[in-house]
Amino acid sequence: MRAKKFIPLVAFVLLTGLLFRGLSIDPTALPAARLGQPFPPFAQPELLSGDEISDAALTPKPALVNVWATWCYSCRVEHPYLLSLAEQGIPIYGLNYKDDSAKARDWLEQLGDPYRLNIVDVEGSVGLDLGVYGAPETYVLDADGYIVHRHVGVLDEAVFTRDFSRWFPVDALPKRMPAIGVGL
Amino acid sequence: MSRFETVLILSALWCLLAASSGARAVVETYEFSSQDLEARYHLLSQELRCPKCQNQNIADSNAPIARDLRVVLFEQLEAGATDDEILAFMVARYGEFVRYRPGVDRQTLLLWASPGLLLVLGAAGLIRHFRQRRDRTLGLLTDAEQDQIEQLLREPRA
DSSP, X not given: OXXXXXXXXXHHHHHHHHHHHHHTSOTTOOOOTTTTSBOOOOEEEBTTTOOEEEGGGOOSSXXXXXXXXXXXXXXXXXXXXXXXXXXXXXXXXXXXXXXXXXXHHHHHHHHOOOOXXXXXXXXXXXXXXXXXXXXXXXXXXXXXXXXXXXXXXXXXXXXXIIIIGXXXXXXXXXXXXXXXXXXX | OOHHHHHHHHHHHHHHHHXXXXXXXXXXXXXXXXXXXXXXXXXXXXXXXXXXSTTSBTTTOOSHHHHHHHHHHHHHHHTTOOHHHHHHHHHHHHXXXXXXXXXXXXXXXXXXXXXXXXXXXXXXXXXXXXXHHHHHHTTOOOHHHHHHHHHHHHSOOO
């Protein structure tokens, strides 16, 4: 009988817990439908060379595939960090999403080019196959070419350390870092 | 302001709102080869959710991705794809999320079952409530009252 008195309290605690949990859930986060699948096949021009490339061109792996465009402000924000990742030897392939190729080439010339290559996707068809719904987005391809992670939004060091670094162990990276300025 | 006036104004506002919402869908022209395809286009575009602006369907949304999905929908309809094929295509890329009526699987089971569960819970509550009321009007004692009496009887007199 006495237990009955606590029902409202228990209900209140449960509801509060549920709602509190809800506060820390990002409602715009989408499940990535392509996880665990290989990168969708494509045949598109490369941004700088103009050659037609296919998904076979995405080597070496593991690698990042970064969806970007010159119209995307957040892409400018994350660009310096991509440069530093590239400098650490992490292969990054760009998907130049629904962009003007001339503007994209200017951007790379002015801000630096972190990409091993860039897939030109003016129509957004590769993006659609990948399940992209905005830019920037960054995908991780594992050593076998499977999509194992997707990040929507700006990629920075905190995000990389938390969600990406497990696929890029420090000692496995090719040593391309110049031996200057790294005084510890 | 009288109560009648308030009701009048509120209903006028409601009508205005209802009228404007009909004109909200994005205007685009597609040349369909048959009316049947056009009808299916309208149905499907209202059932597919825009991945970018999450509380709009792709028919209502102005987001570029919603436009892309409308184009894909149009092309696939014209190419003779069935509704199931089109939905499967969308789900493969954007997940069950993209459907306003997701298929039943482990993740959506609770979602689909919740109306039934709530109905059962509500019905159980109502039945309980009416039983108690009936007992009270009949002058019957509730379990709690019966317990209380027994406890009082058991207590040694001070």
